[in-house]
Amino acid sequence: MLLETKNLTKRFGGLIAVNNVNFSIERGKINAIIGPNGAGKSTFFNLISGFHKPTAGQIIFKGEDITHLPANKRAKLGIARTFQTTHLFEQSTVLDNVIIGHRLRTSSTLFDAIFRTKRLKREEAQCKEKAMEVLEFVGLTDAAHKIVANISQEEKKRAAFALALATDPEVILLDEPAAGVNPDETEGLEELIVKMAEYGITVCLIEHKMQMIMKIAHKIMVLNYGEKIAEGTPEEIKNNEIVIQAYLGGSAIA
């Protein structure tokens, strides 16, 4: 197990968004979190990546307590994430967007920048190389020099993946990676996610597209009203009475 939450709880005022959740992300696997809208999935992600401070509970990463670590330090430890909206800089090229992803592995300062030191030149080359490498990994080599505003939604998603991968993560958290992408393109993204896991990067994703989850996930956790109501393999989840109950009235499970 790579990352683990213990009794993780988050309250907003009187509202409990995440309640006492124990969950572990298995190393090298594709871990999925599903649940109806407002079940606390996004909050859970924000807790793991460090955007919210938990009200109670612990987050353990590779045996180390990271509960109180800020988001940028977690990224340095190897936890990357993407957002539902890609947040890419639209007026810039794909490559320029991705280069900055490796910044956290470099150490050049303002001084290096002003005097264009050897270290800066070396690290700039290193960042660019890394960017090209991850762009190749996600299949965007040809689009590297295109302006982000001119590429398709699916390509933007891939670029966002590339940016996260450029940080050299051990685990990547994907927030609805296939949202706003048509079914054909979804398959391409599926393949990419599987490829990441095969490459040794642990994946944890939130997704509404049930078909996709059932196909690629090794392990699924179901959240409802902030509580974990089930956990298991896709087969187990499909046949779980409580899960089916929770989804009745919402979108039916595929």
Add this chain to the structure above:
Amino acid sequence: MIAVLKQKKIAALAILFALAFPLLIPNNYYLHMMTLSFIWMIAVYGLNLLAGYTGYLSLAHAGFFAIGAYTLAILTVKAGLNFWLAFFLSCVISSFIGFLVGLVALRTKEHFFAIYTLCVGYIIYLVIDKWDNLTGGVRGFIGIPSPANIGPISFQTPVSQYYLVLFFLLLVVFVMYRIVYSLTGRTYIAIRNSEELALTIGISTMKDKLVSFVLSIFFTSLAGALYASFIRFLGPDIGYISVMFDLLIFLLVGGIGTMSGPVVGTLLMTSISQQLQFLQDYRMLIFGPILTLLVIFYPRGVVGGVIHWKTKRTENNRDSRVGKISSHSSNEKQVKEG
């Protein structure tokens, strides 16, 4: 590559022109105006680093301009320090004050940051206005020395002062250029683009914002110190909101988040001001609406507009002649403020 070469050529031509200006137009009045607008450009570059590249609109920069100017005045006249030591110290002291302000201000975002810095700017103005013993209050501060000699070079003539200010301007532009096209600059742009995203890719945003903020204030206070030694008289007005708005207009007209925007915007607006001199205090009757119309209809500014047009053109070209043009189509990209 062709575009890069072209840009370098334009920059070289501009520098050549600036160097030859006193010879081409040996007119003290124009020289004075040019020197003054160079000083404003330095301040606008400071603002641009923060507002254009890092995405934080500070409304306190006129205040820091004034701090730079008054510190120089006080250190030279009241404390009797050597000019260049005082000059250096006034930038350092202003930056340090900026550092303290930044520690608090940069924890806030967007509206709060703008309101907060607006208030900081006003406090600075108020202190300068009320602290009679130190600043001369409303009566102003007179008798500031012009720059002291460096070895055999003296800065008593308008031409020598022109070259001194030009030297600092080129230095600032050079440093800006180096920063913007480095990993550090990319980091600032990433913060401007989305602070959340920047955090998730491991950027310690607070530290980078603080460095950018302090450096931005360093530039602006440098401009202030130059202003004090050039004009040799200071009133509290230089810290007033109207100066802040001048800086904003210069930046916005030229193109926020562009390398050459501050030069273009300042030159353009100061020369328009010259034409509108008959309006005196009422020039804001024209400038106010210009500023408003600009953000509504043309937020890119002059340089931003040119870059946008060029990017579009090369994109089209690339589509028709795939692979022929390398990636460096437009070296200068505008950072759209968010």
Add this chain to the structure above:
Amino acid sequence: MEFFIQQLLNGLTVGSVYSLVALGLTLVYGILHIPNFAHGALYMMGGYVTLTMMSKSGLPYWLAIVISMIVIGTLGVLLERLVFYPLRDAPPLHDKIAAIGILLFLEAFAQFVWGADYQTMPTPYGKVVNLFGLTLTAQRLLIITSTIAIMVLLYFFLKKTFIGATIIAMSQNREGANLVGININKVAMMTFMISGSLAALAASLASPINLVFPGMGHLVILKAFVIIILGGMGSVPGAIIGGYILGFSESLGATYISNDYKDIIAFVILVIILTIKPTGLFVRRGQS
């Protein structure tokens, strides 16, 4: 003790004016999420319009105020239509800069039309009255009472009328308001109308004890921003309470600390608030 109560009364007067200005600012922020930097210029224009109505047209004080409120309210609506509406989808930097442009224009306009001099506004309420052993001018009493009256009116308008309820609904949830068929444009215009009128009223009430000049709005608007950060951006009761808190702090500060630096008190409060809580006090859930 008597002196102390006198200071409290002063605070109440100043606080009333602050509250009125802050109310307009907070309403606009609540609806459109714009920190309207031009609000102080509306305040200043309000002062001048009332003054002109009285001096040039010879209208009585009250009638002049009503006209001023209508004129400035309309000016507010115009700003919304011509400037803020076209910028509704622009990056947040833009409407701030646009507001600054308006501010510059209106100030230069005032200077152009009325001159840069400080002018006094005559008032029919200049008499000194004795109230429970305290002496104060009738004008101060008028400021306090009419502010309270306006607040009560505003309260009923927001709570009891349909359009008032929609303003509240929209400030709480813009998208939701859109879904249930509220005409956002109408509400936005209405809000600017109210906001401008309140600024004009505040200026007209305060001018007889202060003065009328092109820069009269600067300090007031800055303080109003401090107040709405203190009271919660977009909160109506917050603006009222915050206004009085600042009014009292200033009048006590002027007495016991220094009259010269009393204007800094507001900013010290702001620095303290934002140091402790960078997102302001009383942030609504889901906004942080």
